[in-house]
Amino acid sequence: MEPKRVKGQDVLEYWRSRTDLPGLQRIARGIMAIPGSSVESERIFSASKEVIGDKRSGLGPVMIRD
Incomplete structure (x- = not known):
């Protein structure tokens, strides 16, 4: 028997x-x-954007991914 769905019932x-x-x-x-x-x-x-920006352009792909 399926529970009856009541309007306003918490999903x-x-x-x-x-x-x-x-x-x-x-x-x-x-x-x-x-x-x-x-x-x-x-x-x-x-x-x-703060991590991978112009100010930190020296970070390599491995460091950015980590």
Whole structure:
């Protein structure tokens, strides 16, 4: 028997209750952990300009990758 989806129900709580579908439950919870915006990746990209910029042009590819 499928748990009834109630309007306003927490999506994470819904997937916690779906113990009958452990594989799908794991996938759904993993997908919901992905941030809905790119703010964090943009922040990291902007910070990388300070590491790989004109002031530090002496860094080689290995050091930059590390």
